[in-house]
Amino acid sequence: MKLKVGLLGGGSWGTTVASLTAKNAETILWARNQETVNEINEHHTNEKYLPNAKLTSSLRASSSIKETVEEADVIVMGVPAQSFRKVLEEAKPHIRPWVPIVNLAKGLEISTKMRMTEIVNEIMPGHPAGVLTGPNLAKEIHFGNAAAAVIAMVDKLIATRLQSVFSSGLFRVYTNTDVIGCELGGALKNIIAIATGMGDGANAGDNTRAAIITRGLSELTRLGIAMGGKQRTFAGLAGMGDLVATCSSSKSRNHHVGFQLGRGKSLEQIINEMNEVAEGVKTAKVVVELAKDYNVDMPISQEIYKVLYEGNTVNDAFKGLLRYEVGSEKEPG
Ligand SMILES: NC(=O)C1=CN([C@@H]2O[C@H](COP(=O)(O)OP(=O)(O)OC[C@H]3O[C@@H](n4cnc5c(N)ncnc54)[C@H](O)[C@@H]3O)[C@@H](O)[C@H]2O)C=CC1
Numbered sequence: 504m505k506l507k508v509g510l511l512g513g514g515s516w517g518t519t520v521a522s523l524t525a526k527n528a529e530t531i532l533w534a535r536n537q538e539t540v541n542e543i544n545e546h547h548t549n550e551k552y553l554p555n556a557k558l559t560s561s562l563r564a565s566s567s568i569k570e571t572v573e574e575a576d577v578i579v580m581g582v583p584a585q586s587f588r589k590v591l592e593e594a595k596p597h598i599r600p601w602v603p604i605v606n607l608a609k610g611l612e613i614s615t616k617m618r619m620t621e622i623v624n625e626i627m628p629g630h631p632a633g634v635l636t637g638p639n640l641a642k643e644i645h646f647g648n649a650a651a652a653v654i655a656m657v658d659k660l661i662a663t664r665l666q667s668v669f670s671s672g673l674f675r676v677y678t679n680t681d682v683i684g685c686e687l688g689g690a691l692k693n694i695i696a697i698a699t700g701m702g703d704g705a706n707a708g709d710n711t712r713a714a715i716i717t718r719g720l721s722e723l724t725r726l727g728i729a730m731g732g733k734q735r736t737f738a739g740l741a742g743m744g745d746l747v748a749t750c751s752s753s754k755s756r757n758h759h760v761g762f763q764l765g766r767g768k769s770l771e772q773i774i775n776e777m778n779e780v781a782e783g784v785k786t787a788k789v790v791v792e793l794a795k796d797y798n799v800d801m802p803i804s805q806e807i808y809k810v811l812y813e814g815n816t817v818n819d820a821f822k823g824l825l826r827y828e829v830g831s832e833k834e835p836g
């Protein structure tokens with residue numbers, strides 16, 4: 504039996520995933536902007552977020568949350584992390600009992616430090632909550648490049664059922680039961696991508712980028728394990744895979760923010776010039792607090808936080824990192 508998907512959020516990733524699921528399942532995409540809805544229904548495009556991309560023609564868009572979710576067998580949440588709770592609360596009265604809810608956002612809620620599936624568990628207990636994540640730059644997927652992702656659900660049977668909803672020829676979806684690790688991998692790597700972008704913008708070189716990626720993996724793994732994620736997850740697509748893609752791509756918005764900081768622009772100016780979300784900017788606030796809560800050393804994330812919010816320069820950040828004691832690679836520190 505074909506499942507029905509209701510996807511909330513008509514930005515670049517929500518639209519991309521809806522276009523993928525529409526190949527396998529009847530899919531409705533909710534966007535708050537009526538012009539976007541009309542454009543998707545009439546022209547099968549979403550030029551603002553995905554210039555030149557042609558969407559699956561059976562994908563239907565709606566400006567009604569109720570219509571989008573009321574008959575859905577799976578709800579997919581494609582709005583940024585800081586809007587997640589509000590949108591889910593709006594959808595809640597119309598969602599059928601026990602329907603799985605899959606998060607696409609790679610961020611943490613600032614006011615509560617929560618992961619998105621924790622918010623689902625709080626607002627809609629009883630609904631299986633999971634995440635679709637991995638090295639998936641939306642703009643590449645639309646142009647037919649192969650990519651791999653992970654669907655993580657605590658219940659492997661549900662993950663396996665959903666695997667076939669998200670998979671298509673060139674989009675290969677693996678299952679995982681470590682929801683915490685998969686979700687944290689996606690959120691934490693964005694701060695490291697800002698760091699590599701900063702290095703690239705300041706022409707720090709390829710060796711510096713490799714060092715930041717590798718030490719970045721080490722620090723996000725430390726926090727991730729302390730918070731209940733599994734070590735293996737961070738070595739997989741949701742950890743290292745996403746880290747490598749985001750940290751080395753000029754298509755990444757987080758890398759872009761870092762790059763422009765490295766070129767000397769202010770954060771305010773960079774954000775004002777952007778049309779899309781860069782989750783790492785807000786997640787950095789949460790991560791420095793989590794590092795304290797869990798007593799975990801996160802030197803790269805700390806230095807990025809100081810550049811974003813405490814007026815430090817890019818140079819200060821690199822000097823700050825060089826001041827950290829060099830330990831053994833074998834140690835977790
Ligand atoms: N673009 C990408 O390549 C990927 C993005 N992601 C994650 O997906 C999430 C969504 O990102 P994108 O779609 O890329 O962002 P985007 O910036 O392209 O679009 C965000 C969308 O959310 C909508 N939105 C924001 N607040 C809203 C609210 N309160 N109510 C209703 N709609 C609201 C905006 O109107 C816009 O349509 C982020 O957490 C991002 O980290 C994950 C994987 C890949």
Ligand SMILES: O=C(CO)COP(=O)(O)O
Nearest residue numbers: 637638639640755756757
């Ligand atoms: O998460 C992503 C790729 O996997 C997208 O990264 P950006 O949000 O930095 O564009």
